[in-house]
Amino acid sequence: MSTVPYVNGSRSGIPSADELRSRIPGWGADLDPADRPSVPREIDGTIPEGTSGDLPEEQTEHEPRERSIEHARLTPVFGTSCPPRGVSGAIRKLAYARYSEARAAHWLLLLAADRVESKAHALRSLATRRPDNPVTETGVLSEARHHGLSSRVGHNRVDVVHHPLDPVIVGAPWVLGAWATLRVLRRLR
Amino acid sequence: MRAMVYRGPYRVRVEEKAPPRIEHPNDAIVRVTLAAICGSDLHLYHGMMPDTRVGTTFGHEFIGVVDEVGPSVQTLQPGDRVMVPFNVFCGTCWFCARGLYSNCHNVNPNATAVGAIYGYSHTTGGYDGGQAEYVRVPFADVGPTKIPDWMDSEDALMCTDALPTGYFGAQLGDITEGDVVVVFGAGPVGLYAAKSAWLMGAGRVIVVDHLDYRLDLAATFAHAETLNFGQVGDVVVELKKLTDHLGADVVIDAVGAEADGNLLQHLTSAKLKLQGGSPIALNWAIDAVRKGGTVSVMGAYGPMFSAVKFGDAFNKGLTIRANQCPVKRQWPRLFEHIRNGYLKPSEIITHRIPLDHIAEGYHIFSAKLDGCVKPVVVPPAA
Ligand SMILES: [Zn+2]
Ligand SMILES: [Zn+2]
Numbered sequence: 001m002s003t004v005p006y007v008n009g010s011r012s013g014i015p016s017a018d019e020l021r022s023r024i025p026g027w028g029a030d031l032d033p034a035d036r037p038s039v040p041r042e043i044d045g046t047i048p049e050g051t052s053g054d055l056p057e058e059q060t061e062h063e064p065r066e067r068s069i070e071h072a073r074l075t076p077v078f079g080t081s082c083p084p085r086g087v088s089g090a091i092r093k094l095a096y097a098r099y100s101e102a103r104a105a106h107w108l109l110l111l112a113a114d115r116v117e118s119k120a121h122a123l124r125s126l127a128t129r130r131p132d133n134p135v136t137e138t139g140v141l142s143e144a145r146h147h148g149l150s151s152r153v154g155h156n157r158v159d160v161v162h163h164p165l166d167p168v169i170v171g172a173p174w175v176l177g178a179w180a181t182l183r184v185l186r187r188l189r
Numbered sequence: 190m191r192a193m194v195y196r197g198p199y200r201v202r203v204e205e206k207a208p209p210r211i212e213h214p215n216d217a218i219v220r221v222t223l224a225a226i227c228g229s230d231l232h233l234y235h236g237m238m239p240d241t242r243v244g245t246t247f248g249h250e251f252i253g254v255v256d257e258v259g260p261s262v263q264t265l266q267p268g269d270r271v272m273v274p275f276n277v278f279c280g281t282c283w284f285c286a287r288g289l290y291s292n293c294h295n296v297n298p299n300a301t302a303v304g305a306i307y308g309y310s311h312t313t314g315g316y317d318g319g320q321a322e323y324v325r326v327p328f329a330d331v332g333p334t335k336i337p338d339w340m341d342s343e344d345a346l347m348c349t350d351a352l353p354t355g356y357f358g359a360q361l362g363d364i365t366e367g368d369v370v371v372v373f374g375a376g377p378v379g380l381y382a383a384k385s386a387w388l389m390g391a392g393r394v395i396v397v398d399h400l401d402y403r404l405d406l407a408a409t410f411a412h413a414e415t416l417n418f419g420q421v422g423d424v425v426v427e428l429k430k431l432t433d434h435l436g437a438d439v440v441i442d443a444v445g446a447e448a449d450g451n452l453l454q455h456l457t458s459a460k461l462k463l464q465g466g467s468p469i470a471l472n473w474a475i476d477a478v479r480k481g482g483t484v485s486v487m488g489a490y491g492p493m494f495s496a497v498k499f500g501d502a503f504n505k506g507l508t509i510r511a512n513q514c515p516v517k518r519q520w521p522r523l524f525e526h527i528r529n530g531y532l533k534p535s536e537i538i539t540h541r542i543p544l545d546h547i548a549e550g551y552h553i554f555s556a557k558l559d560g561c562v563k564p565v566v567v568p569p570a571a
Binding site: 012023029033037046056057067068071076104114117138141148152 | 198202515
């Protein structure tokens with residue numbers, strides 16, 4: 001006996017529209033593919049009446065703002081959350097100034113800057129009144145209060161396989177760093 | 190003000206931070222009354238997205254009350270209760286003029302390939318986000334909307350990203366009446382996408398995940414059939430068996446860059462950053478959809494390359510459609526659906542966490558403890 005798709009025919013197990021409508025609230029409310037909010041994908045691009053079509057007013061650039069070299073100019077509006085500073089800032093500026101978004105070097109440099117920065121901040125925080133606290137900042141204390149064990153065991157969760165690896169991979173650079181520092185200190189003595 | 194601050198991979202804390210200022214005539218400052226943590230915040234939290242800077246405040250899903258407006262703002266005034274789309278957009282550039290609000294060219298100097306997003310990596314413009322007491326909202330006349338009086342705050346919050354993104358994902362699938370739709374991922378976006386597929390006339394909706402508690406919600410909240418890929422040998426074969434060996438007409442990837450299911454892929458991307466994202470779900474989507482079918486990609490992927498099975502997509506003649514959701518285009522219709530009772534988005538909120546305890550919130554969400562589906566963050570004064 002041959003069945004779909006080896007012969008032409010209709011799929012099995014599709015309920016009728018009436019059945020679906022009675023079972024599922026709102027079934028078919030957006031049935032017409034032409035009458036959906038993002039259809040057509042691109043709406044008429046003519047400049048709406050009453051708007052000038054000019055560039056928006058420009059935000060003041062208080063310090064040189066890094067930008068993708070695929071942009072012709074600085075965008076008129078931009079975020080000012082964390083301007084590049086220090087070594088990580090220098091790496092970021094290089095990544096933006098030298099490589100386009102098409103280049104792996106652009107992204108790998110930015111990732112490298114992220115790693116440099118988080119470690120630099122962790123070290124620097126030791127000299128402040130609020131040093132980084134891996135216990136409170138990772139939120140691991142919630143394990144006890146929010147069923148860490150019972151949430152994981154006996155549910156066939158596939159992500160549980162890598163949970164023990166997560167702290168190893170996150171912590172490894174710190175352990176290696178501490179080990180290297182110790183070696184250097186010993187050699188100096 | 191109190192604000193969540195990123196300190197490094199897997200580490201966040203709440204700090205006293207200078208409140209945002211008006212930096213452009215069309216800015217508004219919004220006092221946050223409710224924010225959410227999103228699955229895509231976890232990519233930042235795990236250190237996966239390039240240019241995630243220490244000191245950044247995350248949070249692209251928030252609602253609040255207008256506190257102050259710039260001199261050119263016309264549509265809002267202090268005291269207005271507003272919802273803010275996760276996209277920052279100008280409304281007038283070449284892309285916005287065509288309705289591609291999520292692809293605005295005037296707000297993100299850091300990259301041309303992606304628009305601007307609140308509280309994300311600097312790759313999306315360097316704007317601080319809403320997991321704080323106050324946020325700077327650029328183009329206040331363009332993005333935010335006053336929350337309708339009848340709308341519940343938590344429903345409004347879900348309209349800032351997760352609900353429209355899921356709904357948009359279903360639209361990208363070009364679903365027609367009677368289609369078989371498979372959704373990978375039973376997180377908030379996947380649940381909303383499954384629910385939206387019915388609105389567009391799907392004949393069957395099958396949701397795939399490995400977390401039973403989320404699949405339970407797919408069955409009850411989204412009325413879907415479910416498949417736990419952790420309990421079957423080969424998820425693609427299983428889906429073929431469930432779909433007359435044709436495959437699904439439409440598959441929606443609502444998982445994105447940190448998919449589980451293949452340890453090697455997970456480690457090379459999420460942990461070792463050798464890939465811009467682990468395309469496990471996308472590859473399953475490509476293999477589980479029927480020839481000539483459509484794959485809609487809603488899960489967030491990073492800017493680097495990923496090992497995608499493009500040959501299969503080519504040989505099967507697939508249509509692959511993707512984008513960040515242009516949130517504001519979805520609102521009028523979604524408001525109607527909420528008002529008609531077809532959608533009740535706040536039903537999937539599982540955790541309400543005070544801002545000061547946000548580090549634990551991130552851990553609970555990331556490790557999927559306590560049946561966590563959608564955590565909401567409540568600032569101290571709210
Ligand atoms: Zn989100
Ligand atoms: Zn624009």
